Amino acid sequence: MQSKTIQRQLRAGLIALSVLLLAGCTIAKPRNDDPWEGFNRKVYKFNDAADKAVIRPVAAGYRKITSSDMRRIVSNFFANARMPITIVNDVLQVAPKAALHNTGRFVINSTVGFAGLFDPASELKLPPDDTDFGVTLAKWGLPEGPFLVLPLIGPSSARDVLRLPVDSYFDPLSWYAKDHDLRLHAEEFPSILYLITLRARGIDAEGLLDGIYDPYVFYRDAYRQRRLYDIYDGTPPAEVTDQLQGTGDMDVDKLLDEQHAYEKKQGAGTTNDQH
Template structure:
């Protein structure tokens, strides 16, 4: 059997594309329950502690020794080098046109953009795009499963939990590089480490959104579900699906306002 990861990936893409084209699946409705909430809350607290003690300080240090332009260049590089993940999942979802556009973006930024450090493709009406195996499973009709918070990995679902191992193993050049090299002091993992630091660094700007939120766990859970919903429906989820996810028929607005006021009063006292 060939050990070439690109060749194996192309075979898997081709086979799955045939399956996709032969089966017209309907996207399963989103779940709104949280059957593992007790476990999830414990994992959320664990991840939050690890973040505050170890991960966030590294990201803050990264921001102190870099400029916004430097961070943008690094982010551009990783967004470009991980584009094969998006292209592969475009094909798996039976979207050859979208795969072609993203391939064009990848080629332009890799060449004219100096290995993706710059983004000339956006100026050529090829805006950034992303896709993953979790969205592919949703397109195939796989239900999302229960909401989960995993140690270090963070929020996911029973369906989305498969996107990390599949995308990383088959479609991610950064993971390919780490697997195919054995450098001194495990230096082959430095690109992956820098990528994670870059992601955490970019999230610092959004930390102000948590101010005044009386239950951060619920905030992150709902935000994750809504973001995934928009990704699955290509940015245009049906109104009834949004209403189902938000649970507007079952929400007591007055009770939510009262809980928020009690939280703010307790915080102020």
């Protein structure tokens, strides 16, 4: 069964590599419009309600019963376990240096680091690095397409949504869930715990939304900017960043006026409450 899995992976890799050779390596320009905004806002509202009702309380409970050291060890384990996703995408992106770097991290942390619980690779000057199939598609030149918010998953795009099934194909957590059939679907527990660790880390950044006039716009643009940094290895060209900011087809002054009006209104409300 394991050999069949490896054969399927190799076949998928060869097919993807063929597409790469045909598509070239020109990175497609980002989209700064939002044609699916109506749908996205509804899903964003649903996700926000689900987060407040269930997901965040579970993540907060996880933080309460664990120490920072324990959470770091758990995060190390999951980062290492999912490293095959990065290595495969490094190969598909024809980035041999990155592939060797991440293979070295994976081998060292899987052995000396006790199955990834610790991170000796960073001390050996092999710092964390990750990528995914969405970045691979961008480097192949596939356009980003419209921004998209998925129920219970969160921000994505017409291009990035394709990474979900492809990356899961190379994800050991998915392999474990598919190869086991435990009572009460316990085979899904590692994947659920991984998602809880991600949400728990996000609690520290929640203050960024305080005072934001339109959290959805902040949420959308923050995702797009982060993806640009992923695609350009942390240094996107200035012209690409300008295009993402939409200075050509977005009324930035209007947005600033709305934000200032919102802050003024909030300030007036606070003053009235004090009186």
